[in-house]
Amino acid sequence: MTKLPEKLGNFQLVKQLGVGRHCQIWEAIEHPSRCRVAIKVVVPESAQDAGQRKLLEHELRVGKSAEHPTIIRMDRLSEEGGLPLLVMELFPHPNLKRLIVDGVDALGPLVPRIITELSLAIDHLHTRGWVHRDIKPDNVLVASDGQVKLIDLAIAARLPGLLGRLFGGKGPVQGSPSYMAPEQIRGQTVDGRADIYSLGCVVFELLAGKPPFAAVNANDLLNKHISATPPSIDKLNRNATTSVSQLIRKMLAKKPADRPASMKEVLKTIRSIRFFERAVADT
Incomplete structure (x- = not known):
């Protein structure tokens, strides 16, 4: 799997939190606000797969419709460097x-x-x-x-x-x-x-x-x-x-x-x- 750059647009990657077949999840700092967030990024090998973007869109839609203190909060969908990504609440604790x-x-x-x-x-x-x-x-x-x-x-x-x-x-x-x-x-x-x-x-x-x-x-x-x-x-x-x-x-x-x-x-x-x-x- 291709290694992601240290920075994706306004997002500075800090720590990898998880990895799947098509996505990586990272703790990131968003500039210029310096807000710490979690981002789910479609890896370069899958970036042109429309199905992966649809999955992120679906997850955002579900999250937005079901906001609750016990469910990770979804923020927005973005694209940086040609890679679709989902911006989410950072909850820096183990699974x-x-x-x-x-x-x-x-x-x-x-x-x-x-x-x-x-x-x-x-x-x-x-x-x-x-x-x-x-x-x-x-x-x-x-x-x-x-x-x-x-x-x-x-x-x-x-x-x-x-x-x-x-x-x-x-x-x-x-x-x-x-x-x-x-x-x-x-x-x-x-x-x-x-x-x-x-x-x-x-x-x-x-x-x-x-x-x-x-x-x-x-x-x-x-x-x-x-x-x-x-x-x-x-x-x-x-x-x-x-x-x-x-x-x-x-x-x-x-x-x-x-x-x-x-x-x-x-x-x-x-x-x-x-x-x-x-x-x-x-x-």
Whole structure:
């Protein structure tokens, strides 16, 4: 992948925050205001691909329509040096995946706030008519006090109406294999309950240190989401309460109809239960 110049128009690149197949995400200083921002830049190899620009336009549209304290704020689309880029709020904290890899025990005191704020973000997206379709720890930024920002709205889709739910056909399979709902894997029309399934996978991983399913290849992994019974969280974390184990089990139901009906239902449960049998001390 071609290395980007140190400066793109008015943006001075400071630190690379992430990289994908077609984009790089950078912390940048915008001149002359010297405001620190995050920018998602289409790399030179993909700069002429109209589809990549459309993805940025789509992410901006979703973000603008669903502004919320728990969702990363989108500013504007720009182009510098022939490279399309999306200017976003800078939230200079690691993603949840990195924190889980470093050890879930240290996250214990933050678990209720992380799960609650992530749930609020997803609920707000649903309220605004969007399903995220890629809820995973990599897409959740977490500050040291547990404050959360949900990121990467690129494959968010409009929630289907009644006719879409009844007669929606198959579409391209999009998402991340470790966190995809069975209906998403099958390419079926998805609604907010697909995000609820993915959130269940994230809550499981936050308590167990690993996702509910693992396999030697993507096909086996996807098949497990479709047909295998997930392990009980209290077998992997003996401090997890029966209440949170039951909630995760319901969120990971194979059939959408067997999951909580909405994120509001999930939030109501989250706010009424304890996550741990014994208090978890700050480290």
